[in-house]
Amino acid sequence: MNPDASTLALASIEFDLGAIExxxxxxxxxxxxxxxxxxxxxxxxxxxxxxPMSDLKDPATDESRTKEGxxxxxxxxxxxxxxxxxxVGESGEFDGWACPCHxxxxxxxxxIRKGPAxxxxxxxxxEFISDTLVQIG
Amino acid sequence: MSEHSTYTPGSGIEKWLDxxxxxIRFSKEHLMDxxxxxNLNYWWTFGAILVMCLGxxxxxxxxxxxxxxxxxxxxxxxxxxxxxxxxxxxMIQSFHAVGAxxxxxxxxxxxxxxxxFGSYKAPREILWILGVLIFLLMMATAxxxxxxxxxxxxGWAATxxxxxxxAIPIVGTPLLELLRGGFSVGNPTLNRFFSLHYLLxxxxxxxVALHIWALHVPGNNNPIGVDxxxxxxxxxxxxxxxxxxxxxxxxxxxxxxxxxxFFAPDILGHPDNYIQFNSQVTxxxxxxxxxxxxxxxxxxxIDFNLLFIDSKLLGVIFFGGSILILFFLPWLDTSKVxxxxxxxxxxxxxxxxxxxxxALTYLGAQPAEGIYVILSKICTAYYFIHFIVILPVLxxxxxxxxxxTSISESVLGKAH
Numbered sequence: 001m002n003p004d005a006s007t008l009a010l011a012s013i014e015f016d017l018g019a020i021e022x023x024x025x026x027x028x029x030x031x032x033x034x035x036x037x038x039x040x041x042x043x044x045x046x047x048x049x050x051x052p053m054s055d056l057k058d059p060a061t062d063e064s065r066t067k068e069g070x071x072x073x074x075x076x077x078x079x080x081x082x083x084x085x086x087x088v089g090e091s092g093e094f095d096g097w098a099c100p101c102h103x104x105x106x107x108x109x110x111x112i113r114k115g116p117a118x119x120x121x122x123x124x125x126x127e128f129i130s131d132t133l134v135q136i137g
Numbered sequence: 138m139s140e141h142s143t144y145t146p147g148s149g150i151e152k153w154l155d156x157x158x159x160x161i162r163f164s165k166e167h168l169m170d171x172x173x174x175x176n177l178n179y180w181w182t183f184g185a186i187l188v189m190c191l192g193x194x195x196x197x198x199x200x201x202x203x204x205x206x207x208x209x210x211x212x213x214x215x216x217x218x219x220x221x222x223x224x225x226x227x228m229i230q231s232f233h234a235v236g237a238x239x240x241x242x243x244x245x246x247x248x249x250x251x252x253x254f255g256s257y258k259a260p261r262e263i264l265w266i267l268g269v270l271i272f273l274l275m276m277a278t279a280x281x282x283x284x285x286x287x288x289x290x291x292g293w294a295a296t297x298x299x300x301x302x303x304a305i306p307i308v309g310t311p312l313l314e315l316l317r318g319g320f321s322v323g324n325p326t327l328n329r330f331f332s333l334h335y336l337l338x339x340x341x342x343x344x345v346a347l348h349i350w351a352l353h354v355p356g357n358n359n360p361i362g363v364d365x366x367x368x369x370x371x372x373x374x375x376x377x378x379x380x381x382x383x384x385x386x387x388x389x390x391x392x393x394x395x396x397x398x399f400f401a402p403d404i405l406g407h408p409d410n411y412i413q414f415n416s417q418v419t420x421x422x423x424x425x426x427x428x429x430x431x432x433x434x435x436x437x438x439i440d441f442n443l444l445f446i447d448s449k450l451l452g453v454i455f456f457g458g459s460i461l462i463l464f465f466l467p468w469l470d471t472s473k474v475x476x477x478x479x480x481x482x483x484x485x486x487x488x489x490x491x492x493x494x495x496a497l498t499y500l501g502a503q504p505a506e507g508i509y510v511i512l513s514k515i516c517t518a519y520y521f522i523h524f525i526v527i528l529p530v531l532x533x534x535x536x537x538x539x540x541x542t543s544i545s546e547s548v549l550g551k552a553h
Contacts, residue, residue, distance in 0.1 A: 001318055001329065002318070003325075004325070029416075057442075082449055084296040084299075084300040085293060086417060100419055101419065102437045103437070103504070103505030103506055116449065117448070
């Protein structure tokens, strides 16, 4: 009953970021999982950097959640780390994401700030192949 | 209880059969002559009502499976096809969907009846444990059935519930992928849920047979909780006395059942489930079916870490524990008196527990914010306190009222 070969074949994808405007988010599919790709505004990046580590349930710096030189891009698996619903973007008390299922709230770096989710939204393994092309998985 | 059989094979064929497979003797002993306490009230008809519910679900379900397509591209449309095109499909589908709700309504009444009248106490512990097992199987079956129409609520229920297993340390993620047959909820998930949804009702039927077997060893509990002392004075044969009473109970139960099925088949569901599943958008207000709300409220109430256990695992522990604790109820309640009628303190705490359970149902349907979060935590705490603290303590400090000496005395008054 484990995942079959056709499921495993979709393990790695390439995605072009070029068309995403600042302040815009898109959701793409990777391994059947939705992935948020957000082009963050400078205000959002500053807000995420200003948060003291002691306020975080799952401490992680903003830098650790993005790639150096590409910090305007936030790429995360869109499933809430609680039970897997898709949080709604640009909502909640922390200007990030709020999950409609059980009330978890995430900040502009996708870090858990409030509610039952135990950890930050998961950053999938990815690399920048060029300035606008990423390979996820 | 073969000593109560009055069966004598009538014809030569019956005698021949009786010596090889005494099925007529068995049926007569257990379905007709079985000595049943004469003071059972209408709360006791829910056992038979539940058998009827299981029958309705299996018959309608088998017919639905003839028209349903378990494929993510076609499942949603095939359910609409059943409702619009299949002969009588609208009624078969609504009886099956409403039937699940009615089944749970009846099982909750049956469970709470058992709790009030102490039906779980010796010598009926195994009977009770089998009942809790049936309840668990029903929950699994209902959940997987809810996924099959492949609407938004279906898909997100599948996502959330399978994710519960991911909280288990070490084996969690492999187990999650095993349940889903992939990294996310998709076609393999739908196929295996369909397969299991067809299988489990028959497992339930088998456990029901064991449940009734375990019932027929000590016989029924009754509203005063006093054992049968004199079969002649305290009991009546199951047929015709209780077959008629149960049949009347079934008819009454079918009135709201039919009302829902004919006039409001969708009132217990959610409009979002008429939108096909989209794995990229979660509906804004996601709640389970009403019969899962109390347990959902408990799951959601835990939003804090405790020592090394994170909030997700802790929520799952409380969620699972809220059902598993029922298995231990026969040993948590230390009182020797069965019926709540003769336990002045228990009676109050019982109704407080019922109110708390209804409150959890209400809270499960509310958004997870503000006062609801705090109330959910209080009600969750009380749910467990009832089992772990109140029941064991009550048995020690309470003075029960005097019990009638026999069932017959409680019905007819003392013989003068």
